Amino acid sequence: MNMNTTFVLPNSGHNRDDVSSKMGMWLFLFTELLLFGGLFLVYMVYRFKYHEAFLHAHYDLNVWFGGVNTIVLLASSMTVAMSITAMQKGNIKLSKNLLWITIISAGIFMVIKSIEWSSKFEHALFPGMSHFNELGNGERLFFFLYFFMTGLHALHVIVGAVLLLFVIRAINQKRVTQDRFMFLENGGLYWHLVDLIWIYLFPLFYLIH
Amino acid sequence: MNSNPHHTQSEPHAEVHIVSYKDHASTFLGLILLTIMTVTVSVFGADLYTLTVLTALAIASAKAVVVALYFMHLKYDPKIYKAMLGVVLLLFIVFVILTLIDYLIR
Numbered sequence: 656m657n658m659n660t661t662f663v664l665p666n667s668g669h670n671r672d673d674v675s676s677k678m679g680m681w682l683f684l685f686t687e688l689l690l691f692g693g694l695f696l697v698y699m700v701y702r703f704k705y706h707e708a709f710l711h712a713h714y715d716l717n718v719w720f721g722g723v724n725t726i727v728l729l730a731s732s733m734t735v736a737m738s739i740t741a742m743q744k745g746n747i748k749l750s751k752n753l754l755w756i757t758i759i760s761a762g763i764f765m766v767i768k769s770i771e772w773s774s775k776f777e778h779a780l781f782p783g784m785s786h787f788n789e790l791g792n793g794e795r796l797f798f799f800l801y802f803f804m805t806g807l808h809a810l811h812v813i814v815g816a817v818l819l820l821f822v823i824r825a826i827n828q829k830r831v832t833q834d835r836f837m838f839l840e841n842g843g844l845y846w847h848l849v850d851l852i853w854i855y856l857f858p859l860f861y862l863i864h
Numbered sequence: 865m866n867s868n869p870h871h872t873q874s875e876p877h878a879e880v881h882i883v884s885y886k887d888h889a890s891t892f893l894g895l896i897l898l899t900i901m902t903v904t905v906s907v908f909g910a911d912l913y914t915l916t917v918l919t920a921l922a923i924a925s926a927k928a929v930v931v932a933l934y935f936m937h938l939k940y941d942p943k944i945y946k947a948m949l950g951v952v953l954l955l956f957i958v959f960v961i962l963t964l965i966d967y968l969i970r
Contacts, residue, residue, distance in 0.1 A: 685948070726899065729895045733935070735935075736934075737885055737888050740883055740884065847935050850935075854924050855924050857899075858924050862916075
């Protein structure tokens, strides 16, 4: 393990390609977009088909949980973007602190999410539970999609937070510096993707009319 | 945006544009305003039936564009990323249209 971090290329500093590095990250983000895109297609078709049921089922969701989580994610998106600014300006300490704030925001998001989910569990609305089984097809689909899509998104929140922890480690090890911050930028891009997906999940699940 | 373009000393890399803290903060404020807007439309627009879906999606897309352009630096980065994203979005729109046709004609 340590060998990798201490190994220095003979022409270190030139053997890199920032544009391609970021392009690789974007290519990965495209696969994520299409993954969620497919789920949004499923959602679209069944919302057309079971419009009334979706409207009815969404009253079981709390707009406040969704709304506060939206603000938390938007704020964390800002702090990770500012962290890049700080790194580019050479303010390493601020950059790391902003990353920590982002990671704490991810924690806050997950806490709110788990409170929200556990109230659904209490009402036995998780697929397979007693109340869920009594619902009609449309409501079932709504809750199935709700748990699957927000669950998959929550998984991305966790992955994003862990990725940012690795970025902080890289900063500590001087592998990310004022002049070489692609890892930080790509980590930030991933975090923004998490935010982007939530931007669509929020109105589609919490704000149905 | 009024932040100065900044050139790093190392020539082999593309020049770096630093977005100021202030710009990021105003982007955030704009996003919050759009969020308040979409919640308000949903709460008070009860009789706009299908319109609310469209307005919600339009506002969400506006937010997505802001995030992509400013937070994700697409506005200042080489245009190739924007072009690639455009192709992917076009692909997704094709999927949406094909799915809709399938759903409506079946």
